[in-house]
Amino acid sequence: MISFVHRFHGHSSLRYVYKNGQAVRSRLMTIKAIDNPHRKIARIAVVVSKKVIKSAVSRNRIRRRIYEYVRLQLPELREAQDIAIIVSSSEVLTMPYDELSECLKQLFIQAKLYKSSHS
RNA sequence: ACAGUUUGUCAGGUGAUCGCUUAUGUUUACAUAAGAGGAAAGUCCGGGCAGUGUAGGGCAAUGACAGUCGCUAACGGCGACCGGGGGCGACCCUAGGGAAAGUGCCACAGAAACGAAACUACCUUGAAAAAGGCAAAGAUGAAACGAGUGAGGUAAGAGCUCACAGCAUUCCACGGUGACGUGGCGUGAAGGUAAACCCUGUCAGCUGCAAGGAGAUUUGCAUUAAGGGCGGCCCGUCCGCAGAUCGAUACCCGCUUGAUCAAGUAGGCAACUACUUGACUAGAUAGAUGAUCACCCACGACAGAACCCGGCUUACCGAUGAACUGUCACU
């Protein structure tokens, strides 16, 4: 799980990202991101709908796998931005970790989430 | 040995590295401790707690429940027993009050579907048509007038009469707290359906932690009796009413010590209760238990707390303990 300071707080701020964020899609998930100049630290949320998979245990597991990858990449990411990762496929639960990390990496580059020096 | 019945417990473990939440201590980043379930689930019942009007009395309506005796904070739950059904048996299942309070329904078929009547038949009268008697036999149907067999009886028949058997039941005796059981003298003939309406008895005010903890200022209307309130009416009780603006909004509190858990003793067939000692055992708030690697084995099922408890129901890879039953073989 990600640290408290990197989480979203309250529904409204997340809804702002949903509405105005730049979307990048793949078969498995959608990433919406937007710069937030009011903040100094990036905020990240992983969303798994009940329609993707019904079991609460499985949904928690998907979130934890993605949060784990994000946690490791966190120092490389730009600050002052809000990111929402919306999972749209139940394959994320069963696919191997290497495949998942590769998929996420591609999406992160597409969405320009990394620091400019790094990209 | 094989087949089976009931029931209890567990729900991968250990180590390393990097992380998350809470608490405490130093201090601004570390250290220590703790960190999902038997069903956390379904939300099907019952409570606590909070608000609503001190929720208090009566009536009506609505809903739920239904053998007896107990247990419980309470229950539609649990235990023991009674009646009924199933199984060779261990044991299992059982919405199990009332159909002589009333109403409704019983399709099709059938002469007739609950009122008793009479299509074929049988008997008597009659030339016949028909009239009268009778309800044993017949086909239909889930169910046929609701007491079977034999004898008597008769024009033909019929509980019409008798004997035996069955069912129900007033009363009496005995046993049991009781449901009820056993026996005896009598009496009787009631179709089914109440998970149809209903009757009888018992219980329930309503809303739910998104409850609630907070309201203040001002404008308009009303001026002590009209009106109003978290379902209806009456009593009782309480209160001025409506709009606008501001305040708060990851707030914080409620939020986890509780009908709590563990062990022992005593009572009880049991559910459970009493006492003593010990323990503190998640509290997040877009929501905390994860990732990677190594080893072991039985190769890991169903599944994630969201105010908290007691049940019920449903899901579940397996591992293992206990008690008991039947059949076969041997001693």
Add this chain to the structure above:
RNA sequence: GCGCGAGUGGCGGAAUGGUAGACGCGCUAGCUUCAGGUGCUAGUGUCCUUCGGGACGUGGAAGUUCGAGUCUUCUCUCGCGUA
């Protein structure tokens, strides 16, 4: 989290406990037309069949009843309201 509702042919949607599928849309075949559309008529759940018929069918599993789409219980799926 809390509180509610629904499930019937391919689709929408009827059916008082008594032959399941009224009615509309769609689909198929025929007629009409030079052709298409329109219009009219007939048919249209699944399986088995000795072609007479039989069995299974209202999300699923039990129960009550002579008989359940309907009544009762459990369960699955879908949807709605509530900040």
